[in-house]
Amino acid sequence: MSEINGVRYGFVTDRLLVVIAYVGALGGAWVSLNYSEGMDLWLRIGIADFVATVIIFLSSVITKNSSMYDPYWSVIPIIILGYLFFINGMTINNPRVILASIVVMYWGIRLTNNWLITWPGLNHEDWRYKKLANDTGTFYWPVSFLGIHLFPTILVFLGCLALLPIFSSDAAFAWTDVVGFLISLIAIEIERRADNQLREFKVNPANGKVCNVGLWKYSRHPNYFGEITFWGGLFIIAYGIDPVENLIYGIGFLAMVLLFVFVSIPLMEKRQIHKPGYAVYREQVSMLIPWFRKK
Numbered sequence: 001m002s003e004i005n006g007v008r009y010g011f012v013t014d015r016l017l018v019v020i021a022y023v024g025a026l027g028g029a030w031v032s033l034n035y036s037e038g039m040d041l042w043l044r045i046g047i048a049d050f051v052a053t054v055i056i057f058l059s060s061v062i063t064k065n066s067s068m069y070d071p072y073w074s075v076i077p078i079i080i081l082g083y084l085f086f087i088n089g090m091t092i093n094n095p096r097v098i099l100a101s102i103v104v105m106y107w108g109i110r111l112t113n114n115w116l117i118t119w120p121g122l123n124h125e126d127w128r129y130k131k132l133a134n135d136t137g138t139f140y141w142p143v144s145f146l147g148i149h150l151f152p153t154i155l156v157f158l159g160c161l162a163l164l165p166i167f168s169s170d171a172a173f174a175w176t177d178v179v180g181f182l183i184s185l186i187a188i189e190i191e192r193r194a195d196n197q198l199r200e201f202k203v204n205p206a207n208g209k210v211c212n213v214g215l216w217k218y219s220r221h222p223n224y225f226g227e228i229t230f231w232g233g234l235f236i237i238a239y240g241i242d243p244v245e246n247l248i249y250g251i252g253f254l255a256m257v258l259l260f261v262f263v264s265i266p267l268m269e270k271r272q273i274h275k276p277g278y279a280v281y282r283e284q285v286s287m288l289i290p291w292f293r294k295k
Contacts, residue, residue: 014121021059025052074111103184159252162238176240184233191226218290
């Protein structure tokens with residue numbers, strides 16, 4: 001059971017509250033899009049993305065739980081993709097668009113489902129958010145808005161910018177489209193396997209504290225590797241259309257690398273280092289890119 005402002009909720013109700021919050025966010029985004037007609041397409045989408053983020057932030061404040069934002073990362077790219085189809089009349093037959101849409105949909109649905117089956121409910125909040133609350137005290141909610149809500153929104157928006165040339169270009173189908181598609185597809189499979197292996201490992205207490213099975217034998221963060229690589233594959237599709245003009249769209253992929261290498265991984269490692277056996281595991285196993293173990 002979850003408790004918000006003294007009222008106790010259950011498993012289904014928690015998820016219903018999340019659905020209501022996200023429907024409200026999408027409604028706000030749609031109103032924003034209607035009022036910003038005439039602006040540059042991606043400026044309009046960016047403003048709508050911001051409006052939706054503010055609404056989800058308000059739901060976090062109301063429920064006193066910043067984990068309300070967690071599914072936003074994987075939901076919003078699907079919404080952006082759907083909007084691009086909508087404004088193009090839902091009749092796009094470009095194979096490049098189809099391949100990009102397949103990986104974005106697969107990635108988003110899989111990641112959202114992974115959150116859904118592992119999220120305990122509103123009685124749970126990500127340990128990083130709790131730590132931030134302890135560190136910032138009365139300034140927590142402004143910091144939560146900027147760091148937990150708005151910052152990830154900006155990163156995902158930058159990653160989704162690669163969809164702009166993919167949808168707008170009439171360039172001939174190229175080998176880079178296939179390569180980018182396969183890279184993203186393999187990346188999703190890596191992330192899926194890593195998440196499943198970690199979840200199965202945690203089920204049995206006899207396994208110990210350090211997951212070192214499957215992909216985790218060769219990378220300390222294979223799920224993060226898969227996530228970064230997915231965005232890299234999407235960028236390759238865009239880059240192949242015009243290697244000079246579209247190089248700028250690599251900013252999303254670069255932002256993901258910086259986030260995971262310099263923020264997410266260090267935070268996770270700092271938390272894990274005190275676990276028995278993790279120091280040895282850290283010495284033997286690659287930080288991010290799967291590689292052979294050191295003896």
